Amino acid sequence: MTTIRGFxxxxxxxxxxxxxxxxxxxxxxxxxxxxxxxxxxxxxLGFLHDGVRTRHSxxxxxxxxxxxxxxxxxxxxxxxxxxxxxxxxVLPCGECALCRSGHAxxxxxxxxxxxxxxxxFATHAILPGRFLxxxxxxxxxxxxxxxxxxxxxxxxxxxxxxxVSTAYQAVERSGLREDELAVVVGLGGVGTFAAQIAAERGAxxxxxxxxxxxxxxxxxxxxxxxxxxxxxxxxELRGRIAGFAREKGAPATGWTILECSGTPAGQQTAFGLLxxxxxxxxxxxxxxxxxxxxxxxxxxxARAFGNWGCAPELYPAILDKVLAGRIDxxxxxxxxxxxxxxxxxxxxxxxxAQRRIVLVPDREETP
Amino acid sequence: MTTIRGFxxxxxxxxxxxxxxxxxxxxxxxxxxxxxxxxxxxxxLGFLHDGVRTRHSxxxxxxxxxxxxxxxxxxxxxxxxxxxxxxxxVLPCGECALCRSGHAxxxxxxxxxxxxxxxxFATHAILPGRFLxxxxxxxxxxxxxxxxxxxxxxxxxxxxxxxVSTAYQAVERSGLREDELAVVVGLGGVGTFAAQIAAERGAxxxxxxxxxxxxxxxxxxxxxxxxxxxxxxxxELRGRIAGFAREKGAPATGWTILECSGTPAGQQTAFGLLxxxxxxxxxxxxxxxxxxxxxxxxxxxARAFGNWGCAPELYPAILDKVLAGRIDxxxxxxxxxxxxxxxxxxxxxxxxAQRRIVLVPDREETP
Numbered sequence: 001m002t003t004i005r006g007f008x009x010x011x012x013x014x015x016x017x018x019x020x021x022x023x024x025x026x027x028x029x030x031x032x033x034x035x036x037x038x039x040x041x042x043x044x045l046g047f048l049h050d051g052v053r054t055r056h057s058x059x060x061x062x063x064x065x066x067x068x069x070x071x072x073x074x075x076x077x078x079x080x081x082x083x084x085x086x087x088x089x090v091l092p093c094g095e096c097a098l099c100r101s102g103h104a105x106x107x108x109x110x111x112x113x114x115x116x117x118x119x120x121f122a123t124h125a126i127l128p129g130r131f132l133x134x135x136x137x138x139x140x141x142x143x144x145x146x147x148x149x150x151x152x153x154x155x156x157x158x159x160x161x162x163x164v165s166t167a168y169q170a171v172e173r174s175g176l177r178e179d180e181l182a183v184v185v186g187l188g189g190v191g192t193f194a195a196q197i198a199a200e201r202g203a204x205x206x207x208x209x210x211x212x213x214x215x216x217x218x219x220x221x222x223x224x225x226x227x228x229x230x231x232x233x234x235x236e237l238r239g240r241i242a243g244f245a246r247e248k249g250a251p252a253t254g255w256t257i258l259e260c261s262g263t264p265a266g267q268q269t270a271f272g273l274l275x276x277x278x279x280x281x282x283x284x285x286x287x288x289x290x291x292x293x294x295x296x297x298x299x300x301x302a303r304a305f306g307n308w309g310c311a312p313e314l315y316p317a318i319l320d321k322v323l324a325g326r327i328d329x330x331x332x333x334x335x336x337x338x339x340x341x342x343x344x345x346x347x348x349x350x351x352x353a354q355r356r357i358v359l360v361p362d363r364e365e366t367p
Numbered sequence: 368m369t370t371i372r373g374f375x376x377x378x379x380x381x382x383x384x385x386x387x388x389x390x391x392x393x394x395x396x397x398x399x400x401x402x403x404x405x406x407x408x409x410x411x412l413g414f415l416h417d418g419v420r421t422r423h424s425x426x427x428x429x430x431x432x433x434x435x436x437x438x439x440x441x442x443x444x445x446x447x448x449x450x451x452x453x454x455x456x457v458l459p460c461g462e463c464a465l466c467r468s469g470h471a472x473x474x475x476x477x478x479x480x481x482x483x484x485x486x487x488f489a490t491h492a493i494l495p496g497r498f499l500x501x502x503x504x505x506x507x508x509x510x511x512x513x514x515x516x517x518x519x520x521x522x523x524x525x526x527x528x529x530x531v532s533t534a535y536q537a538v539e540r541s542g543l544r545e546d547e548l549a550v551v552v553g554l555g556g557v558g559t560f561a562a563q564i565a566a567e568r569g570a571x572x573x574x575x576x577x578x579x580x581x582x583x584x585x586x587x588x589x590x591x592x593x594x595x596x597x598x599x600x601x602x603e604l605r606g607r608i609a610g611f612a613r614e615k616g617a618p619a620t621g622w623t624i625l626e627c628s629g630t631p632a633g634q635q636t637a638f639g640l641l642x643x644x645x646x647x648x649x650x651x652x653x654x655x656x657x658x659x660x661x662x663x664x665x666x667x668x669a670r671a672f673g674n675w676g677c678a679p680e681l682y683p684a685i686l687d688k689v690l691a692g693r694i695d696x697x698x699x700x701x702x703x704x705x706x707x708x709x710x711x712x713x714x715x716x717x718x719x720a721q722r723r724i725v726l727v728p729d730r731e732e733t734p
Contacts, residue, residue, distance in 0.1 A: 098620065098644070106620055106643040106668045253465065253473055267661050276473040277465070282664040289658045294634050297649045297673030301473045304671045306664030 002032065002071070005361075006122025007341050008059040009047060015342055016048070016121065019061065023072075023126065031080055031129040032072040033087060036142035037155035037335065037358040038120030039065030041162055041189065042262055043285065045349050047115075050287055055116050063120035063359070064089045064113045067157040069140065070132070077129030084138030084154050086319060087113065087120070089162035090309030091128050105169075105308050112309075120158075121341060123361040131312035133319060147323030151330045158358045159193075159333050160322055165310035167194035167260070168318050170281040171201065173305055174256045178202030181250040183241060185229070185270045186261025187214040187221065189348075189356045190283055192332045194258045195221040200326055203256070204248035206241050208269060213354055220331060224248065229269045238273060253277045264290045271296070280304040331355070337362040369399060369438070372728075373489025374708050375426040376414060382709055383415070383488065386428065390439075390493065398447055398496040399439040400454065403509040404522035404702065404725040405487030406432030407715050408529055408556065409629055410652070414482075415712065417654055422483050430487035430726070431456045431480045434524040436507065437499070444496030451505035451521050453686060454480065454487070456529035457676030458495050471678050472536075479676075487525075488708060490728040498679035500686060514690030518697045525725045526560075526700050527689055532677035534561035534627070535685050537648040538568065540672055541623045545569030548617040550608060552596070552637045553628025554581040554588065556715075556723045557650055559699045561625045562588040567693055570623070571615035573608050575636060580721055587698065591615065596636045605640060620644045631657045638663070647671040698722070704729045 002023040007016035023032060044062045046052035054060050066087040070080040092099050092107035099107050111128050113119035118126070135157060138146055142154045167190050176182055182198035184191045187209040199205045199222025207223035209215050210230050218226035225244045232240060242252060254277040259270035262284025270280055271292045278300060297304060310318075321327045334355040336344050339362055347353040369390040374383035390399060411429045413419035421427050433454040437447040459466050459474035466474050478495050480486035485493065505513055505521055513519045534557050543549055549565035551558045554576040566572045566589025574590035576582050577597050585593035592611045599607060609619060621644040626637035629651025637647055638659045649671060664671060677685075688694045701722040703711050706729055714720040 097618075103621070103644050103668075108620075108643075251464075253475075254470070262662070271661070276475075277470050282661055285662045285665050287660065287662070289660045291656045291658045292661065293654065293656045294638070294649055294659065294671075295629070295652045295654070295673075297671055298652050298675060300673060301470075301675035302673050304661075304664055306662075306667060306669050308665060308668035 002124060004122050004124045006061040006118070008061045009054070010059045012047070012051060013049060016062065019059070023124070026072060026074040026126065028074040028076045029128055029130065030074045030126050031070050031077050031132065033066065033068040033085065033125050033127055034071045035066055035120050035123060035125060035361050036068040037158035037360050038063040039158045039161065039163060040344055040348050040357045040359060041065055042348065044114065045345065046285065048345065049349065052287065060114070061118035061122050062114040063122070064115060065158050065161040065163065066113060066120035066125060067154050067161065069142065071124070073129055080129055080132060082140065084135040085132040086135060086157050086160045086315060087127055088131055088133065088165065088310065088312045088315055089113070091131050092312065094130055104311050121338065121359060133312070133315040135319060136323065147325065149323070149325035149328065149330055155335055155358055155360055156329045156333045157322065159329050159356050160318060163189045163356055164193045164322065164327060164329060165315060165318050166190055166283060166307060168197050169310040169314055170194060170258055170283045170307040171197045172314065173307060174258070174279045174281050176201055176203055176256040179250055180254060180256060181206070181245045182256045182258060183208065183273055184223070184258045184260060185266045186259070186263070186284060187218055187223070188260065191258070191260030192221055193327065194260050194283065195223050196327050198222070198256070198258070200321070204245065204250045206244060211351065233269065234272065241273065257281065258283055260284045262286050264288045268292065274300045274302045276300050276302070278302040282306045333358050335360050369491060371489050371491045373428040373485070375428045376421070377426045379414070379418060380416060383429065386426070390491070393439060393441040393493065395441040395443045396495055396497065397441045397493050398437050398444050398499065400433065400435040400452065400492050400494055401438045402433055402487050402490060402492060402728050403435040404525035404727050405430040406525045406528065406530060407711055407724045407726060408432055409715065411481065412712065412716050413652065416716065419654065427481065428485035428489050429481040430489070431482060432525050432528040432530065433480060433487035433492060434521050434528065436509065438491070440496055447496055447499060449507065451502040452499040453502060453524050453527045453682060454494055455498055455500065455532065455677065455679045455682055456480070458498050459679065461497055472675050488705065488726060500679070500682040502686060503690065514692065516690070516692035516695065516697055522702055522725055522727055523696045523700045524689065526696050526723050527685060530556045530723055531560045531689065531694060531696060532682060532685050533557055533650060533674065535564055536677040536681060537561060537625055537650045537674040538564045539681065540674060541625070541646045541648050543568055543570055543623040546617055547621060547623060548573070548612045549623045549625060550575065550640055551590070551625045551627060552633045553626070553630070553651060554585055555627065558625070558627035559588055560694065561627050561650065562590050563694050565589070565625070567688070571612065571617045573611060578718065600636065601639065608640065624648065625650055627651050629653050631655045635659065641667045641669045643667050643669070645669040649673045700725050702727050
């Protein structure tokens with residue numbers, strides 16, 4: 001019998017506590033995943049510090065950005081045993097009216113690890129087998145090289161489960177096309193990938209971030225113009241971006257603005273960049289309200305889309321781009337032992353983390 | 368030579384002033400429209416009282432909701448002479464890259480009467496001939512019966528130019544389908560038609576308005592549940608609407624919310640009704656900012672579309688529905704002599720007007 005060793009949230013504001021759970025028999029629909037890596041997301045901090053409530057009652061093991069190997073499976077998913085997989089952060093049921101009509105991301109029966117049930121800040125997780133995305137070319141060793149990208153391991157692919165795929169669906173949904181202008185607000189865990197994905201589509205990309213180190217790293221994300229929205233704002237910011245668009249031959253209308261900071265200031269900056277026909281993607285999350293002239297959507301004939309997770313059917317294409325090295329995850333992820341979870345969470349909370357932190361269970365050190 | 372007699376805005380906050388202008392030779396692209404009727408819109412009040420600036424410098428004859436007869440035409444539009452027409456409130460150029468790529472409503476060369484040039488609060492208006500929408504079956508008499516709707520005259524069709532067509536494009540753009548739920552916030556000049564158009568598509572329609580008389584009139588607009596959002600708000604409002612949706616067999620997700628009040632309170636009510644997969648149409652306009660949790664778009668995987676005007680290619684279908692009596696404009700429009708424009712504007716401003724006021728030039732009384 002397998003023992004799951006992980007870290008659970010017992011009450012908001014309290015440090016995550018080590019926990020051990022014995023795995024009973026798996027139901028027909030479930031699989032047991034041995035976690036290779038689990039990314040740390042601001043959503044986890046929302047549960048921990050900001051009063052965002054998990055859908056499952058506490059205590060709960062957090063973590064929804066999981067890659068790993070299927071170690072065991074219920075009767076419906078035996079074919080997955082032994083496979084290396086990325087676990088989509090949102091696993092819809094695939095059967096309800098919403099799923100069947102192309103609205104899988106709002107499926108009421110969806111399972112999000114670390115929210116609807118125990119997640120990936122652990123050695124193992126029991127998850128629905130449906131929609132797990134096998135990693136082409138991956139063997140049983142989580143430390144073996146993968147694909148064409150230097151240094152890429154299965155553990156890095158944890159970030160595909162949410163950060164990369166959320167950014168990907170947001171860009172996809174925005175309809176961004178070659179030679180258009182994309183503005184990414186917040187070059188953090190998700191924005192890093194939004195910028196790369198926009199650039200990979202052939203868009204001219206502007207990146208806005210208050211952190212000088214992120215702005216310095218921005219060219220590697222495909223960002224052609226990186227600015228500090230605290231130093232340059234309002235009309236001046238619009239003017240600088242419009243100048244960049246002209247220089248790159250991108251239109252003055254129809255900008256795609258990807259708000260990835262999940263902060264009120266970032267949302268106001270993003271909303272303030274609406275031009276005629278603009279598309280604002282609300283990718284980051286904050287519980288705080290912001291003051292906006294909503295009518296600008298009308299005056300500019302513009303639109304704003306929220307983006308929750310990523311539809312499972314998009315994962316194979318995303319994974320292909322990552323394995324081919326067209327989306328770089330290695331430079332934007334940092335592996336850390338799971339036993340250092342408290343420090344890792346604090347680094348993300350205090351915005352000291354420069355890269356997406358992926359927690360790697362350590363068989364000796366994990367409680 | 369024709370003399371245009373109308374009312375112009377000379378300075379914000381000042382009463383509109385009578386003006387006479389002689390019509391010189393028409394350019395090849397222009398036509399002279401003898402105004403049958405011109406609707407009064409909150410946009411006019413925005414220019415008059417709220418500091419919204421017209422794109423053309425003052426003085427300017429306001430009014431952008433025009434029906435009438437083409438009395439004379441430049442060389443490119445001779446075929447229109449004698450025709451009864453509805454003048455789309457937004458006339459794109461039809462030739463630029465935006466127009467050719469299906470984004471006509473954000474065409475930078477667009478002409479809006481009463482904003483980019485003199486409008487329809489006058490006996491005549493000189494307008495671009497492009498995209499005027501001829502009225503099937505209409506003869507030279509503006510007072511002759513039209514179509515199958517009792518009492519319908521060319522003058523009533525003024526409201527098709529903006530109020531009906533803006534509502535129509537908003538519903539069209541929202542993707543609202545049969546048996547879904549639509550919530551119309553504000554049953555005024557535009558909301559009246561939004562409700563009718565949603566009902567005509569087979570949706571279950573909820574109407575919210577603070578005015579008891581409008582709520583009483585709501586069943587005639589196809590509204591199945593009319594509520595006062597000052598009396599019932601927040602969770603209770605959502606609950607009542609969800610109950611109505613269940614009763615009508617409409618889904619609990621994917622609501623279409625049409626914000627037509629153009630008030631901060633209406634926008635907050637509308638935003639507060641977001642459910643999973645909801646579509647918020649921002650149809651009304653206010654210069655005021657509102658405080659919203661923008662991230663709810665993300666959490667609900669929802670979207671918000673602005674809606675500016677209506678693409679000219681939609682007008683023939685709209686006109687067909689109005690002429691067939693499937694969209695009722697007669698009950699929702701009120702004809703008034705143009706000479707009473709000051710009183711009419713004041714009635715609209717003070718929310719005393721129960722119906723869309725259409726100003727009709729009176730050959731004797733107009734200055």
